[in-house]
Amino acid sequence: MITELTTVNKVVGAKQTRRALKNGKATKIFIAMDADPKLLQPMVQEAVHKGVRIEQVETMKKLGEICGISIGTAIVAVVSQ
Numbered sequence: 001m002i003t004e005l006t007t008v009n010k011v012v013g014a015k016q017t018r019r020a021l022k023n024g025k026a027t028k029i030f031i032a033m034d035a036d037p038k039l040l041q042p043m044v045q046e047a048v049h050k051g052v053r054i055e056q057v058e059t060m061k062k063l064g065e066i067c068g069i070s071i072g073t074a075i076v077a078v079v080s081q
Contacts, residue, residue: 002030002057005066008078012067014039017077021046026077028053032060035074043075 011020020026021043029047031040033056047054057063060072067076 002055002066004078005030005076006068009081010067011077011079012064012069012073014043014075017075018043018046020077020079021050021052024050025079026050026052027080028055028078030055030057030063030076030078032057032063032072032074034059039074 011017017026017029021029026047029043029052031044031054044054046052057066060074063074063076064070064072067073
């Protein structure tokens with residue numbers, strides 16, 4: 001559920017999400033449906049390969065707002081400690 005992003009440990013953005021997936025720390029990712037598919041595709045494939053759950057959000061702006069940042073973001077990962 002997208003509201004969990006207000007209370008959990010997370011990383012915001014493609015570079016940090018890619019790193020969290022690579023290191024096995026990502027437990028779930030949220031992707032914006034209006035983001036560039038070329039940017040998201042490798043991370044979505046990695047998430048599927050590692051069994052990480054994926055949720056979609058309508059817009060980058062909405063995803064950024066929920067994360068408490070003033071700009072939009074294409075992807076966010078919930079991370080374990």
